[in-house]
Amino acid sequence: MLTTHFSSKPRNLTLMDTKVVPFLSLTFYLIHLSAAFTPRDNYLIDCGSKANTTVDNRNFIGDSTKLGSVYLSSGQSISLTNTNPFLNSSMLYSTARVFTSASSYTFSIRKIGIHLVRLHFSPFTSQNYNLNNANFSVSANGVSLLGNFSFEFAVLREFILKVDKVEFEILFAPIGDSGFAFVNAIEVFSAPDDFILDHGTKLIDPNGVEEFKNISSQILETVHRINVGGSKLTPFNDTLWRSWLPDEDFLVLKSAAKIASTTHVPNFQEGGATREIAPDYVYMTAQQMNRDNVTSIFMFNITWEFPVGLGGVRHLVRLHFCDIVSIALNQMYFNVFINGFIAYKDLDLSVLTYHVLASPYYIDFVVDSDNSGVLRISVGPSELSTSLRKNAILNGVEIMKLVNFVAPQTVSKKNDIGVLVGSIVGGFVVLCLAIFAVFIAVRCWKRKTKSKPAESMGWTPLRAYGGSSLATLSEGTALASPGLNGYFGLRIAFADIQSATNNFDKSLMIGSGGFGMVYKGVLRDNMRVAVKRGVPGSRQGLPEFQTEIIILSKIRHLHLVSLVGYCEEQSEMILVYEYVEKGPLKKHLYGSALLPLSWKKRLEICIGAARGIHYLHTGSAHGIIHRDIKSTNILLDENYVAKVADFGLSKSGPCLNETHVSTGVKGSFGYLDPEYFRRQQLTDKSDVYSFGVVLIEVLCARPAVDPLLSREQVNLAEWAMEFQKKGLLEQIVDPHIIGEIKPSSLKKYAETAEKCLADYGVDRPTMGDVLWNLEYALQLQETGRERELHEDSNITASELATQRVVPAIRSTNIGSEGDNIDGTSDITTSRVFSQLINKEGR
Template sequence: MAMKITTISIAFFLIYFSLPPLSTAFVPQDNYLISCGSSANTTADNRIFVGDLSKPGSVSLSSARVFTSASSYEFNIKKIGKHLVRLHFSPFNSGNHNLNHANFSVLANGFSILSNYGVKHTVIKEFIMMVNVVDFEIEFVPMSLLGFAFVNAIEVFSAPDDLIFDYGAKLIGPNGLQEFKNISEQVLETVYRINVGGSKLTPFNDTLWRTWTSDEDFLVLKSAAKIASTTHTPNYQKGGASREIAPDNVYMTAQQMNKDNLSLALMFNITWEFPVGSGVARYFVRLHFCDIVSKSLNQLYFNVFINGFIAYKDLDLSTLTFHLLASPYYIDFAVDSDSSGVVRISVGPSELSTSLGKNAILNGVEIMKMVNFVGAETQSKKISIGVLVGSIVGGLSFLCLLVLALLVILRCRKQKKKPKPAESMGWTSLRVGSLHSRLSEGTTLASPGPNGYLGLKISFAEIQVATNNFDQNLIIGSGGFGTVYKGVLNENTKVAVKRGVPGSRQGLPEFQSEITVLSKIRHHHLVSLVGYCEEQSEMILVYEYMEKGPLKNHLYGSGLPPMSGPCLNETHVLCARPAVDPLLTREQVNLAEWAIEWQQKGRLDQIIDPYLTGKIRPSSLKKFGDTAEKCVAEYGVDRPTMGDVLWNLEYALQLQETRSQRELHEDSGISGSGVVPKLPSSSVGTGGDSGGSEVFSQLLNSEGR
């Protein structure tokens, strides 16, 4: 049986809007507040909860609605988009029904948000979810024929448009920081909402009627933290946080490093641990910041860690908040739970801090579980470990390949006439020039002058013309920052236009970094920055258009023809696939794990790029495999140094280039220290050229390390 929640909302709105506003409050377009099991209206936190009248298949207990069979509420949705759903549970014994014995599930539009749920104490379960239908249903289902479900109150209301963005969050883990996209597809269940450094905040003090608890019980070492507070209202500004993101009181208090405690060294972190359970899950983490401790700009630099991984290095809030102190800001992350069963958040001073300015702050924390995230739940422990190992070996392999390519380039260049210093590594020195220079002729872009990066500015009107007002047919890609369009500037220069989410402050650090870095350098292997636009709250970057697409598409994951056999001045690619590919079969998901199995069978040749089959000498491939295997040894003492890795890669390259007596001794493998006999290059080499040995001799001595 279902109850339509439509006409009763009209009476609610008439009463609600007659109340004096607490502040410039957020007014949701959809706003349903239901007092379940009651025929009368109830006031709570200065809001009117409307009685739900009677419902077939249910029992009214004055302050609760008890369901003896599956039953639902239906809400008429006026605004499609993100909504907050709160379910209030407060069990009590009514004689016929002891609500502590209830066991039930709750579904939102057919999706289970609570499963086999039993309530032992008063609790509010809050969810943030996308509602993309006009008729939104919340169904309560008892888990047995003689069982029952109950609920005391229900809230369903529209969320502010800027509460959560699809893009901008960073996924933290062993693979480093990665973009986490399409957050709107996730159903988020609030686990913690913390007012760091402050007291508990009730819904009366929050424009979205949220409860914020104190952080005191979650501090690992209380003596490491010291409360900071201010009586001044935060400096809210467009592009930063708003009162809907968090109330004033969250940004007016913080925890900072307790440098007054002489038992603590100057370099230490403040750490909080939030228990989340031992199950495999992914969490959305939002950290709130407001610099209320600094006396001047660019004084506070600190690092942020989540579960031991670096989440933000050298965070300078004054830069992110457009050079304004005490301005609220927040940063979003996604993180997978680990075996500890807690989410650990730490802040500590950066190496960029001065001795007097060493400090770190945190104002607020929100942790939400991704209820419908299934990626982690389908992975076995073996694959989870494999992903970690794969990340390590993938990174090391890439580094090794990069170093190998660099050495080959150096060898080739040594045989040529020594070029000018500015050109020796392929870099082009910058000079002031026209913004719309013809990139195909290698003309460099304008470098920052006395007026900053004004020479790179492109008007929003120009970009609208170049992209046919952001024509959907011109979209060529998307990423964490936003959507990328193909465009043509007024001098027939083809460009790629990367547009951030309009009005959003997400991605601001990347936006600023791209301008700062790419405007100063030019390299034939790097896409060039043509210009940028920051008008009308837009964050737009304009790049040189690459006709043939990114290098990744030519290496793997597309139907493009394979790259040619590599020459000495080109980078070698061995397996032509990503380090981790969850779309493959279980045994092949992790490249490192898969490769080690074949390496131990002595058949590494079975997994290399099929276009390289028969072109790699077995001795060279074996040396390469032995080196990679040593690099991922469980104990650090068993792993070779970087100098040893470089030497062995050089040795593998020499084995590939020429046959020699050294091949007869290949069975010796890598020694315990990871070192092969260090013979002069000329003994196995290429016409007596010892260029490679000269490079390695510098890397392998104590100064080189």
């Protein structure tokens, strides 16, 4: 149980304690003053006291005062004062309320819902009572919390429960004729609305992982609350006034773990953890794998063991994560084990936190304890990890016992015959009813003269969220609602997807993205597809799932990846796209054994991607901002035609009378617009910046962020712009192409990239301007001829928007030659620029 011991012996401070904690104490003090949680119900009682007591800036009312006595119901009780208190013990423990008969405290509840109840017990000896001899039970609104309760040390017992009545009674009942009960202090206060959620909790058992429903209906008792990698946290530094203990004493092999810490405040995101879930300091420290003095190939786990008592008890395990060790996204994949069972496989925090590093997240598990008396938690690297980046992390642990949990009962053997007979009879009746229902349904179907509109058909329920994910569409997508052949016509049965991917065979896995794993598959009509499967049960994937369907079902373009369909069954969120043969542009630039692309081919790819992005920005009333342009989201088909992919973070652009969209920062490190990051104001120029990074990536053939390089080279864009300003950019061009680039083409290309990477959006070109300049760079490469004066004309970016929105269709065939689905004629890249500057081409 969560126990507080009092001792005057100081704890030895580590180097991290002495250097980090003073700074963080000030930080948390300011946070506590400015962002403290204010519960609607907040009852703090100092039991047996004739005066009020202030502890951790909280005012406890003495129950012997006129104001406090109203909470104490009738019954036989007396107040005691501790004449010999422990050194450094809390002021709350200097008095106690002793009950010689069943007595209770009653509180009026203003907000129905989850509440925290804390009972403080610190036994002491007075003239007439030795509180160590107390033996009693405690119940709340008739439900037992503690039975036959007795102890020798000071303890704090914390319960988390749902209060569903306007009155809340805590009853103390002595056991035995000579028994008595006592309590030193009581806390009853309402929890935040998202403190205990009924979806997303995973039940771990030998048969695998499944959803545990209605966890909020359970009474939870806190057993352990651990700040992994950090020092002890007191209630003063927690917005819910909790204590967090260090994890050092629970580590099985201390040499396997290494402390990680940061002084930066966590990036809290909507849908993730909040400061009420855990305070900042929990997410600012962690244990990671100790990779010192090991070879590059290593696989080991970090393991903690927490005493929880003998088996037969079910626990809620809440694990806290915040990636404060990775330098870039999608670097760390690891597994989580509880009691030896795989609880979460291939966990990538980048997926769960909307592509934001150092963003707090928590996952709830329910697990049964075994006969070992301990609960074991382990984290270790996944098979998806690269040899250089094998790591695992854990920031915090909470273990709570499910009080009075009743598992489903098994039927006794003497009732087996009755059950068997009843099952047979019942089954026969159900079968008859089913046949009759099918008969009626067939007759009704034959009578119908019209198909039911898609709008009235509803959506397949997604159980993890309590309803259809598309019942409420994402804000900021501003597209028309689906018509007769809208979203409904894009549904694909889960069984068909299982068949297409051979039940998600690992050998068919072709990558992992921000939403989940991607598999290659073949549908029944022999269409080759890419199947993107969201993380099952994740609270984070739903908005991306919605946005992809809404956007891609409404637009078609040669240079945008087409949506084939989606699946929303069995708590799954699956998106099915056209299969783009040659995969992401990134792998054709570096990190693979593929032949390097020629400079002309790279220009053509950049031009195609620019067309796709330009169409997004201009093809609808408000335009669409992609928000995650990067080389992994530009795919190449069998003819190296570029297609922009992954619209999960996309947003509608600003209205005509607006200059930007105010929104939380989303994107990928190395590609993120610095102005957007600073001001949280999104415009289409944010995509332009990201595309500028891609242009440099294409030219230099190296990652946008590479933590293995020296500090000045880690960020590609910043490093390249230093060379560009000095006129030395050719020195860092990919050696495979340096000999084939004409100087005039390189100069125009570099100027275009430099303008895209301007610090302020107002100084950046539009995507139409970028497209124009890339076409010019291609012309210079092919002909060496510079543009005539009249060709630098007053053509606006809007005139370049030659494509129009085409209604979404199931087929992804581009169409016959000369009649492409995007409305453009089929032309060779060598003729594209000339068509742009001629009236016929526009």
